[in-house]
Amino acid sequence: MKTIKTPILPINKTIVKTQGKHELDLEAICLFIAFGFFFDTDSYWKDEMVLAPGTNYLFDENDTLLSSEKWFEWHHTPRAISFQDTLQEFTNLFETIVNEQTTNKKVIFPISGGLDSRTQAVALRNHPNVKSYSYDFEGGYPETKIAKKIANACHFPFKSFKVQKGYLWDCIEALAEITQCYSEFTHPRQMAFFSALKDMGNLFSLGHMGDLMFDSFGFKQLTFDQEEDVLIKLLLKKGGVELASTLWKTWGLDGNFEDYYRTRLRALLKAINIEDTNAKLRAFKTQYFVSRWSSNNLSIFEAMQPVALPYYDNRMFEFICTVPEKYLANRQLQIAYIQQNAPDLAKITWQEKRPFSLNNYYLNEAPYNLPYRVVNKLKREFKELIGKPYISRNWELQFVGKENDKHLKKWLFESNLKDLVPKNIIQEYYDNFKEKDAVTYSHSVSMLLTLAFFQEKFSK
Numbered sequence: 001m002k003t004i005k006t007p008i009l010p011i012n013k014t015i016v017k018t019q020g021k022h023e024l025d026l027e028a029i030c031l032f033i034a035f036g037f038f039f040d041t042d043s044y045w046k047d048e049m050v051l052a053p054g055t056n057y058l059f060d061e062n063d064t065l066l067s068s069e070k071w072f073e074w075h076h077t078p079r080a081i082s083f084q085d086t087l088q089e090f091t092n093l094f095e096t097i098v099n100e101q102t103t104n105k106k107v108i109f110p111i112s113g114g115l116d117s118r119t120q121a122v123a124l125r126n127h128p129n130v131k132s133y134s135y136d137f138e139g140g141y142p143e144t145k146i147a148k149k150i151a152n153a154c155h156f157p158f159k160s161f162k163v164q165k166g167y168l169w170d171c172i173e174a175l176a177e178i179t180q181c182y183s184e185f186t187h188p189r190q191m192a193f194f195s196a197l198k199d200m201g202n203l204f205s206l207g208h209m210g211d212l213m214f215d216s217f218g219f220k221q222l223t224f225d226q227e228e229d230v231l232i233k234l235l236l237k238k239g240g241v242e243l244a245s246t247l248w249k250t251w252g253l254d255g256n257f258e259d260y261y262r263t264r265l266r267a268l269l270k271a272i273n274i275e276d277t278n279a280k281l282r283a284f285k286t287q288y289f290v291s292r293w294s295s296n297n298l299s300i301f302e303a304m305q306p307v308a309l310p311y312y313d314n315r316m317f318e319f320i321c322t323v324p325e326k327y328l329a330n331r332q333l334q335i336a337y338i339q340q341n342a343p344d345l346a347k348i349t350w351q352e353k354r355p356f357s358l359n360n361y362y363l364n365e366a367p368y369n370l371p372y373r374v375v376n377k378l379k380r381e382f383k384e385l386i387g388k389p390y391i392s393r394n395w396e397l398q399f400v401g402k403e404n405d406k407h408l409k410k411w412l413f414e415s416n417l418k419d420l421v422p423k424n425i426i427q428e429y430y431d432n433f434k435e436k437d438a439v440t441y442s443h444s445v446s447m448l449l450t451l452a453f454f455q456e457k458f459s460k
Contacts, residue, residue: 001066002059006051008072008317009209009291011298011307013050013182016057016065020047024420024459026251031261033447034244035235036184037293039264044181044454053291072314074283076274078324083332086323090333091341093319094310098123098205101308106201108305109156110134110190113146113351115358116210119334120310122342124205125154131200135161135189137397141351149348159196167192168398169407176453178303183296184446185453186395190300198304206301208294209311212285213320216329222277228266231284236261239437239444243429250422278325286317395442399433408449416459417452 004014028042041049051057054072059065081089098120107130111117124130132154134147144160151158168175171191179188190197222230241257248257268288274280301307310316320328327333335358339346346358353361355372363369399408411417412426426448433441 001061002063004051004057004059005071006053006055006057007312008054008314009286009295009312010051010053011295011309011312012302013292013296015043015048015050016059017063018047018049018065022047026247026253027260029451030244030248030253030257031264033247033444033451034237034241034257034261036237036240036443036447037289037296038182039292040268040288044458050292053287072317074272074274074279074287075321076276076279076283076325077322079322081324083327083336086327087333087336087340089319091337093315094119094337095123097310097313097316101310102127102203102205105129105203105308107131108133108197108201108204110204110206111147111150111156111158112207113143113349113354114211115214115331115334115338115350116207116311117147118150118338118345118348119210120205120207121150121154121156122338122345123310124156125342129201130154130156130205131159132156133159133161133193133197133200135163135193137163137392137394138165141392143351146349146351150345153342153344153348159200161193161196163189163192163394163397165397165401166404166407169404172411172453175300176450176457178299179296181450181454181458183293184443184450186398186442186446188297188300189394190304194304202305204301204305204307206298206307206309207311208298208309209286209290210334211331212282212290213311213316214328214334215331216278216325217281218329219277219281224269227277227280228262228269230281231265231269232262234281234285235289237443239429239432239441240447243425243444243447246425246428247421250425276325278328279321282320393439393442395446399442399445400438408445411449411452412445415452416455417448420451420455420459421448 006014023046024044025042025046028038029044031039031042038050041052043050054070056069056071057065058067102124107124107127109117109120109124109130109132111121111132111134132147132151134144136143148158148160168185171194172185175185175188175191219230245257269280269284272280272283274283298307338358348357349355350358350361353364356364398404412430413423417426429441429444429448433445
């Protein structure tokens with residue numbers, strides 16, 4: 001007998017064999033195309049499953065699954081506690097976790113212009129061995145300027161990187177092997193600096209999940225049907241659902257794709273026994289989206305060095321379940337933590353609210369932000385005028401331009417993808433991206449590219 005106990009939010013996916021024929025799960029693949037992540041325990045295959053979070057599994061000596069039982073259920077049990085006491089609890093817990101994870105390690109620390117890494121910087125600033133880095137897009141917002149200010153304030157050695165146009169094609173085969181094609185390829189930008197990053201230390205300390213844990217969606221109490229609609233609006237990709245619906249019909253699957261994805265999503269949402277809308281949506285995104293999308297991309301960091309994530313710690317999730325929702329709204333706890341423990345970091349621009357800092361971000365509305373918005377718009381228009389468009393999305397660096405197009409077409413039209421997706425459908429969605437609406441159809445093209453590599457490397 002063998003047992004496996006999965007964390008509340010696993011860093012790694014564990015795929016196990018189940019009963020049935022070894023054939024593609026086309027319904028699951030349609031969901032993957034439409035949403036960008038596999039649902040629940042789905043995989044590419046009908047006889048394989050990914051172990052669910054917060055669950056105890058029992059296997060026999062032949063690795064056959066015998067039983068499973070949830071050991072953790074998301075709940076919302078807010079305590080009668082003051083904000084200051086909550087802040088103190090968060091401070092103690094967060095710093096304890098970071099200290100436990102990083103003691104005697106050579107820490108590699110990515111810094112962004114947001115709050116999650118800045119909060120982590122406060123907890124790490126007295127660590128004796130931290131090397132930090134950041135990156136920005138070629139032709140995009142210079143996020144590394146903010147990151148460097150944070151690093152300098154904490155006395156971290158700092159390295160800046162530029163995400164170059166077309167980097168994907170030099171590393172895409174390695175990326176497919178690392179992720180096993182369980183997430184599409186345009187997001188993991190750290191692949192552009194793989195060799196440089198892996199030699200900076202022996203542990204990545206990552207701030208993933210802080211933005212979801214320490215914020216609120218801001219909804220009033222919704223009905224179940226309204227919660228379902230909100231999730232679909234948050235998670236469904238427009239170009240993805242169109243492609244998935246097309247393939248659903250082409251593959252001759254029963255019924256209607258919209259009915260199928262709504263039925264699946266409703267069942268998962270109904271299984272979360274939380275009344276409060278915002279807490280329920282947070283639990284859903286953590287258990288199903290983060291575990292199957294965000295966590296899959298952590299495998300790229302792990303291919304370089306081990307990873308530690310303070311927001312993934314089981315104790316952090318238990319804590320969040322007991323915090324009043326009003327204290328989570330608008331990132332209050334993280335902001336107060338930084339202001340209280342590192343006021344110099346609070347003075348640095350918050351990228352999301354630029355040009356304002358954590359001390360005056362509430363001024364990011366008209367008329368106070370109009371001068372910045374006008375100047376910023378003029379800068380973008382000038383760049384467009386001289387042939388240097390502003391880049392804010394990674395696919396613009398990977399799919400746009402003659403050289404990128406050559407690589408994209410090679411993998412879409414000269415690979416084994418046509419054995420799964422008819423060539424006329426590949427052509428249709430490629431043309432939609434090139435001629436109709438690049439923003440909407442970039443996701444469709446990226447999913448087709450992912451399936452092309454799955455077909456090449458894992459479909460046999």
